[in-house]
Structure formats: C-alpha cells, structure tokens
Amino acid sequence: MRIIKAEKIKNAVAQLCLKANFSLRPDVLSALKSARAGEKNKRAKSILAAIIENARIAKKERLAICQDTGLPTVFLEVGQDVLIRGELKSAINKGIEEGYKRGYLRNSIVPDPLLRFGPGYSPVVIHTDIVKGKRIKITVLPKGFGCENKTQLKMFNPTANTEEIKRFVIETVKSAGPDACPPYIVGVGIGATADYAVLLAKKSLLKTIGHRPSTIDPLTAKLLKEINKLNIGPMGLGGRATALAVNIEKYPTHIAGLPVAVSISCHALRSASVLL
Amino acid sequence: MHTKRINTPLDHRQIAGLRSGEEVLLSGVIYTARDQAHKRLAEQIKKRVKLPFVLKGQAIYYCGPTKTPKGKAIGSCGPTTSKRMDEFTPALLKHGLKGMIGKGSRDKEVVAAIKKNKAVYFLAFAGCGALVSKYVKSARPIAYKELGPEAIYELKVKDLPLIVGIDSKGKDVFEKYKHQYKTI
Known part of the structure; x- marks a missing residue:
C-alpha cells in the first residue's frame, strides 16, 4: 500500500490547470503547423498563422490560450494499491480553484444550471478509473463550451454499417460548421452504452494526434479525408483544414445496439497529465 | 491594398462601404455582451x-474575458459563438445597435435584421483570445457586474483585426457554404 496525500493531488491539479491553459499540446501545435504548410487557401493559411501566433503569445505571457477555460474535466486513474490520505474530491476541486485563480483563468461555472447565477470555478466533472498498481494518473481537460455544445449521440441499429456511422460523424462536423472554432479534432466513441459512448468520444481527445495515416485505422483515415473535403476550413471561411485529426475509441457493446457519440474539440485542444 | 480602418461609433457612411469578406481594423469603444447580458438587454428593451x-x-x-492578470489591460478575450445571441439580436438592432463582433454564422432573421437596419456583423479571430487581448487598450465593467465574465465591459480597442461576416446589404460570408451545413 502506498500513501498519497490529498494535498499532493491538489497541488498537482493546480499545476495541470496552468500547463493545460497556457501551453498548447505539442501534438496539436505541430498538427496546426502541418495544416498551415498544406493549406493552399490564402485566407485559411493566414488564420492558421494567427492561431499559431496565439499559442506563442499565450505560452510566453502566461495568458489563457482561449478565454473559455472550460468546465474542466478531470480524468483519474487510481492504482488500487494507493491509499489516499485526505479527501480526494475536495482536493481536486480545491486544486482547480487554486490553479484557475493563480492563472487568472475564467470562472465559467454556474452553481445552478437553471438559475445561472454567481459563476465560480468548481465543482468540476471527475471521471475515476480504478486500475492496477500504486500510482495515480491525473489528466485535466479544460474543454470550452463552444465545441462542447456540438456533441452528438446516436443509437444505431446493430445492423448498421460503417458507411452510416461515417455519415453521422460527417453530419455532426457539418452542423458544427463555422461556429465551434475549426479546424476541429473529432473524437468518436463507438460501442458500450449511451453514457459511456459519450465519455469514450471525449476521452479519445486525449490521444496524441498527428500519427502517419499508415499507422491509423482505415475508418479514421477515411473520415479525416472526407471531413477535409467539406471546405469549412479555419473560422469556417473555407480551406482544407476542417479537422486536424479524428480519434476513435471503441468498446464492446450489446447485441441489440450500436451507440456512436461524437465529441468535437475546437483547434485549442488543451489537456495536461501527471503521474504521481 | 491597405486594410480599411474604421472607428466606433459606427455611422452609415463607414458601414455602407464595407463588403462581406473584407478585412478591417476597428478602433474605439466596444461593449462586451454575451448570453445573460443579451437576455437582460432584450428584457429591458421590452x-x-x-x-x-x-x-x-x-x-x-x-x-466573456478571463480575469485580468496583473499589469495587463485585459486577459484572454476571444469571441464566443454568435449564434446563441440570435434570438435577441433583431430587438437590439431595432434599437440602434450598428455592429456586432463574434464568431460563426447567424440565422436568417439576423441577416434580414442587419440588412433592414443597415448594420454590420464582424468576425474576430476565433479561439485566439491571447492574440486578441493585444489590441485591447483598456477594459472596465459598466453593468451587470454580478454576472462576472458575463458582465458588460467597455473595451477600448486599437486596430482590432476583423473580417466582415455580414455586410449592410445582407451579404453573408458563410452563404456559399450554407448548403453543406445540413442539420442531422
């Protein structure tokens, strides 16, 4: 049994908030740079250059990459041989509050979804997995709501083919259109239950993007190719770069169904992890 | 070709010459307002x-900007999705509002109201809040302060780079892509 103090978790979470919000993920930054290099549309190229410049300024001046610092989602992988001394949930929420206050990040969370009064920094959404071992992995994903609002779930018949799934993913990207800060990173969750498919779609956004097409599965490659023919482009003003990547997570499912969820991320896909 | 410079308050002369898709640099005072502020403004007009x-x-x-870091005029302050403001926009335009700055497309009613009231809708660099903050010289909340980031802030901007999204003749830069944005 290994003891980890809640205080240590709180401090780690606060650090992750700053890292995620100030420093764009290296894989996302390099995907943006390749998109700029591959873009023929002049306006699209210059918007991509502005997005890259934004990331540079944010990191250098410790400013939030985007003013929408999200409703942070925290993913925990807790080793079953870990004993947490102190209160885990409150340590995470306190860590978020501390990090967000220290970084002058935005208090976007309203305590009551209907009354919508008095925005604060917490509570955040926490997903916990119990895993083997004696370590804790913490990931903070401050996903903005412009793109969160474009999330879709569809319960397909188990006899549906991949063509139908492809069409659903593409229609979801089309309906996001110019509104949710393209170029997007398209997260797809296939299988499990309705709730879990949505979680899988979001979780897939944590996977490193920008692998060579030959190393990704054929469905991913096809989807990316077709999405990038839509000519939505950066800011929706046309261009090749409608999506930087498509990430798919699958899970076994029931004989009677085939849930498919799409979680779209804006180009400012921010996340940071630490292993304690 | 030089990028056109325009100043607030906006008048007919400045707006009439702007064409959808054109790049402009905006200077002067602008007011932030997003969802809750729009709801309140529309109620107050009513x-x-x-x-x-x-x-x-x-x-x-x-x-809705982030908090302001020490020594800066404002924090990160990029545009939010304009579409959510659509239901309140025609009433504001009828009341004299001349310009809107945001990201993404607008609905048919807004396009018609922009044309009718000879106003203009601009696009700011989307998802580039740190970059946009460089063009803001000062910021102060003037109303609905209890809404935090959703309060109305008076911003003074200098040469803020924008693209004309919908011009005063109702020409929409997103029109040619509209056929692709079918709903599911």
Whole structure:
C-alpha cells in the first residue's frame, strides 16, 4: 500500500490547470503547423498563422490560450494499491480553484444550471478509473463550451454499417460548421452504452494526434479525408483544414445496439497529465 | 491594398462601404455582451427600461474575458459563438445597435435584421483570445457586474483585426457554404 496525500493531488491539479491553459499540446501545435504548410487557401493559411501566433503569445505571457477555460474535466486513474490520505474530491476541486485563480483563468461555472447565477470555478466533472498498481494518473481537460455544445449521440441499429456511422460523424462536423472554432479534432466513441459512448468520444481527445495515416485505422483515415473535403476550413471561411485529426475509441457493446457519440474539440485542444 | 480602418461609433457612411469578406481594423469603444447580458438587454428593451449604455451607433462584442492578470489591460478575450445571441439580436438592432463582433454564422432573421437596419456583423479571430487581448487598450465593467465574465465591459480597442461576416446589404460570408451545413 502506498500513501498519497490529498494535498499532493491538489497541488498537482493546480499545476495541470496552468500547463493545460497556457501551453498548447505539442501534438496539436505541430498538427496546426502541418495544416498551415498544406493549406493552399490564402485566407485559411493566414488564420492558421494567427492561431499559431496565439499559442506563442499565450505560452510566453502566461495568458489563457482561449478565454473559455472550460468546465474542466478531470480524468483519474487510481492504482488500487494507493491509499489516499485526505479527501480526494475536495482536493481536486480545491486544486482547480487554486490553479484557475493563480492563472487568472475564467470562472465559467454556474452553481445552478437553471438559475445561472454567481459563476465560480468548481465543482468540476471527475471521471475515476480504478486500475492496477500504486500510482495515480491525473489528466485535466479544460474543454470550452463552444465545441462542447456540438456533441452528438446516436443509437444505431446493430445492423448498421460503417458507411452510416461515417455519415453521422460527417453530419455532426457539418452542423458544427463555422461556429465551434475549426479546424476541429473529432473524437468518436463507438460501442458500450449511451453514457459511456459519450465519455469514450471525449476521452479519445486525449490521444496524441498527428500519427502517419499508415499507422491509423482505415475508418479514421477515411473520415479525416472526407471531413477535409467539406471546405469549412479555419473560422469556417473555407480551406482544407476542417479537422486536424479524428480519434476513435471503441468498446464492446450489446447485441441489440450500436451507440456512436461524437465529441468535437475546437483547434485549442488543451489537456495536461501527471503521474504521481 | 491597405486594410480599411474604421472607428466606433459606427455611422452609415463607414458601414455602407464595407463588403462581406473584407478585412478591417476597428478602433474605439466596444461593449462586451454575451448570453445573460443579451437576455437582460432584450428584457429591458421590452419593458422600456433605460439600458446601461446607449445602443445607437455602438458595437457589441460577444465575449466573456478571463480575469485580468496583473499589469495587463485585459486577459484572454476571444469571441464566443454568435449564434446563441440570435434570438435577441433583431430587438437590439431595432434599437440602434450598428455592429456586432463574434464568431460563426447567424440565422436568417439576423441577416434580414442587419440588412433592414443597415448594420454590420464582424468576425474576430476565433479561439485566439491571447492574440486578441493585444489590441485591447483598456477594459472596465459598466453593468451587470454580478454576472462576472458575463458582465458588460467597455473595451477600448486599437486596430482590432476583423473580417466582415455580414455586410449592410445582407451579404453573408458563410452563404456559399450554407448548403453543406445540413442539420442531422
């Protein structure tokens, strides 16, 4: 049994908030740079250059990459041989509050979804997995709501083919259109239950993007190719770069169904992890 | 070709010459307002209550900035999705609002109201809040302060780079892609 103090978790979470919000993920930054290099549309190229410049300024001046610092989602992988001394949930929420206050990040969370009064920094959404071992992995994903609002779930018949799934993913990207800060990173969750498919779609956004097409599965490659023919482009003003990547997570499912969820991320896909 | 410079308050002469797709640099005072502020403004117009600022000739920026770091004029302050403001926009335009700054497309009613009231809708660099902050010289909350980031802030901007999204003739830069944005 290994003891980890809640205080240590709180401090780690606060650090992750700053890292995620100030420093764009290296894989996302390099995907943006390749998109700029591959873009023929002049306006699209210059918007991509502005997005890259934004990331540079944010990191250098410790400013939030985007003013929408999200409703942070925290993913925990807790080793079953870990004993947490102190209160885990409150340590995470306190860590978020501390990090967000220290970084002058935005208090976007309203305590009551209907009354919508008095925005604060917490509570955040926490997903916990119990895993083997004696370590804790913490990931903070401050996903903005412009793109969160474009999330879709569809319960397909188990006899549906991949063509139908492809069409659903593409229609979801089309309906996001110019509104949710393209170029997007398209997260797809296939299988499990309705709730879990949505979680899988979001979780897939944590996977490193920008692998060579030959190393990704054929469905991913096809989807990316077709999405990038839509000519939505950066800011929706046309261009090749409608999506930087498509990430798919699958899970076994029931004989009677085939849930498919799409979680779209804006180009400012921010996340940071630490292993304690 | 030089990028056109325009100043707030906006008048007919400045707006009439702008064409959808054109790049401009905007200077002067603009007011932030997003979801809750729009809801309140629309209610106040309906009840004929005096608004916290005179809309005539002004431009609203759909933005909720982060907190302001020490030594800076403002924090990260990019545009939010304009579409959510659509249901309130025609009433504001009728009341004299001349310009809007945001990201993404607008619905048919807004396009028609822009044309009718000879106003203009601009796009700011989307998802580039740190970059946009460089063009903001000062910021102060002037109304609905209890809404935090959703309060109305008066911003002074200098040469803020924008793209004309919908011009005063109702020409929409997103029109040619509209056929692709079918709903599911």
